[in-house]
Amino acid sequence: MRITPFLRQNAQSISAALRERVRRPALLNRLANAEDLVPLFKDDDYIGWSGFTGVGYPKAMPTAIADYAEANNLQANPETKKKFNLFVGASVGPEVEDRWARLDMIARRYPHQVGKDIAKGINAGRIEFADKHLSSLYYLLIWHLVVFVNLTLHPRVVFPQDLTYGYYSLRKKHGDPRKHLDWAIVEATCITEDGKIVPGASVGATPEILQSAEKIIVEVNTLIPNLEGLHDINQSFVPPYRQPYLIKHVKDRIGEPAIAVDPDRIVAILESRHPDNTGPNAPENDESRAIAGHLIEFLSEEVAAGRLPKNLLPLQSGIGNVANSIIGGLADGPFEQVQVWTEVLQDTFIPFFDSGKLSFATATSIKFSPEGFEHFYANWANYKNRLLLRSQQVANSPEIIRRLGIIAMNTPLEVDIHDLDIVVTEQGLADLRGLSPRERAPLIIEKCAHPDYKDSLREYYDRSLHECLKRGAGHEPHMLRNAFKFHTNFMEHGTMKIKNWD
Numbered sequence: 001m002r003i004t005p006f007l008r009q010n011a012q013s014i015s016a017a018l019r020e021r022v023r024r025p026a027l028l029n030r031l032a033n034a035e036d037l038v039p040l041f042k043d044d045d046y047i048g049w050s051g052f053t054g055v056g057y058p059k060a061m062p063t064a065i066a067d068y069a070e071a072n073n074l075q076a077n078p079e080t081k082k083k084f085n086l087f088v089g090a091s092v093g094p095e096v097e098d099r100w101a102r103l104d105m106i107a108r109r110y111p112h113q114v115g116k117d118i119a120k121g122i123n124a125g126r127i128e129f130a131d132k133h134l135s136s137l138y139y140l141l142i143w144h145l146v147v148f149v150n151l152t153l154h155p156r157v158v159f160p161q162d163l164t165y166g167y168y169s170l171r172k173k174h175g176d177p178r179k180h181l182d183w184a185i186v187e188a189t190c191i192t193e194d195g196k197i198v199p200g201a202s203v204g205a206t207p208e209i210l211q212s213a214e215k216i217i218v219e220v221n222t223l224i225p226n227l228e229g230l231h232d233i234n235q236s237f238v239p240p241y242r243q244p245y246l247i248k249h250v251k252d253r254i255g256e257p258a259i260a261v262d263p264d265r266i267v268a269i270l271e272s273r274h275p276d277n278t279g280p281n282a283p284e285n286d287e288s289r290a291i292a293g294h295l296i297e298f299l300s301e302e303v304a305a306g307r308l309p310k311n312l313l314p315l316q317s318g319i320g321n322v323a324n325s326i327i328g329g330l331a332d333g334p335f336e337q338v339q340v341w342t343e344v345l346q347d348t349f350i351p352f353f354d355s356g357k358l359s360f361a362t363a364t365s366i367k368f369s370p371e372g373f374e375h376f377y378a379n380w381a382n383y384k385n386r387l388l389l390r391s392q393q394v395a396n397s398p399e400i401i402r403r404l405g406i407i408a409m410n411t412p413l414e415v416d417i418h419d420l421d422i423v424v425t426e427q428g429l430a431d432l433r434g435l436s437p438r439e440r441a442p443l444i445i446e447k448c449a450h451p452d453y454k455d456s457l458r459e460y461y462d463r464s465l466h467e468c469l470k471r472g473a474g475h476e477p478h479m480l481r482n483a484f485k486f487h488t489n490f491m492e493h494g495t496m497k498i499k500n501w502d
Contacts, residue, residue: 052204089204
């Protein structure tokens with residue numbers, strides 16, 4: 001791919017840090033300012049960003065595009081307005097994604113988001129959005145803090161596959177038909193001699209986004225350390241050429257330490273010195289600590305009964321204050337040589353490592369607070385041999401999770417009583433293994449429901465069971481006319497505390 005003349009810069013403008021990080025000299029000729037690249041982006045372009053859970057995402061180029069649109073009032077005129085189709089493995093920093101949403105620069109967004117402004121755009125009909133679900137569920141341990149509801153998990157394992165299949169670009173009318181994205185804008189900490197890209201503190205869907213893009217812009221972030229050696233990158237293939245993930249242990253490597261790309265597709269290199277906008281981790285509270293206590297007690301009982309080894313099986317944890325309490329509890333707990341296979345690492349993994357009880361962890365993203373990252377980077381040598389970051393396809397692979405026996409612990413808004421084994425709330429723990437739906441429901445009510453709702457839930461279940469048995473439909477008792485009464489009562493009266501079921 002030919003590089004336009006305005007991308008080239010004088011050798012004196014290349015910083016010593018960037019020269020050290022970009023080890024393929026020819027790519028230094030493509031050093032550019034983000035502002036100069038803005039005119040290359042056209043309305044309806046399909047753009048992929050690196051990043052996962054607000055870490056490892058591009059900052060300079062998305063900011064420059066938004067600055068130009070805002071400074072020139074482009075979005076107010078239908079003739080100049082630009083809206084892009086945006087694809088990212090998970091959420092990214094609000095200063096770029098939410099800003100694009102506020103400026104109405106996003107036409108569609110896949111497969112996951114958490115920003116307030118982008119949610120407003122979706123609900124107002126300005127942004128097309130669809131989540132992408134796991135093809136199979138994590139199995140062992142799920143907990144929640146709500147009253148009584150239903151679970152659907154949505155980590156993003158299928159999205160990268162569908163991106164490489166071309167499902168998201170079926171209606172793309174421009175650009176190279178062999179490439180599903182017009183652009184990949186990715187953050188890196190290094191580019192190797194052979195042009196491979198070393199990501200930062202997340203991998204996510206970056207390999208598939210780079211594989212799918214016609215043109216690539218790499219933001220080399222020299223503010224953070226070169227994280228070379230932290231990653232295990234495998235190539236994606238489409239059926240019938242897909243390969244199995246030959247992983248038998250949490251530590252196993254199956255790929256390369258960097259992402260291979262055709263250097264000719266790299267149209268520009270930017271130097272970035274912007275930190276990830278992660279903010280503080282959600283603080284623990286009495287409820288999250290109570291959940292952690294119930295769960296650690298349960299795991300100890302499983303070890304004593306011989307159903308789990310003394311170091312447990314590999315652990316997967318969600319994010320948020322409950323996950324922080326669980327991991328914090330494990331750092332002070334009785335288990336040694338614990339291993340972790342998860343999606344995201346949070347601050348409490350640092351003392352877990354430092355305690356000596358966590359021997360190894362693999363994930364697709366490290367989402368530390370600014371203080372956590374400062375400690376992590378300052379002590380990089382102490383952690384680098386006990387960590388591995390993989391793509392989200394591998395980190396969330398249902399086959400690996402099931403085969404390694406991952407103990408999965410997540411905090412959903414709703415739980416499906418059929419597809420899990422353990423439910424934990426601040427009230428207690430319900431062990432549902434081996435029970436039928438009719439046995440599971442009253443046990444969850446007894447062990448996990450808040451006292452304010454137990455009587456209402458028992459009444460709903462008893463009346464449902466009576467009515468369904470009477471008509472020969474008692475396997476999974478329901479009163480469909482009242483199934484959403486908690487929710488409708490909340491909408492109408494501001495509370496889920498109903499007066500009666502009639």
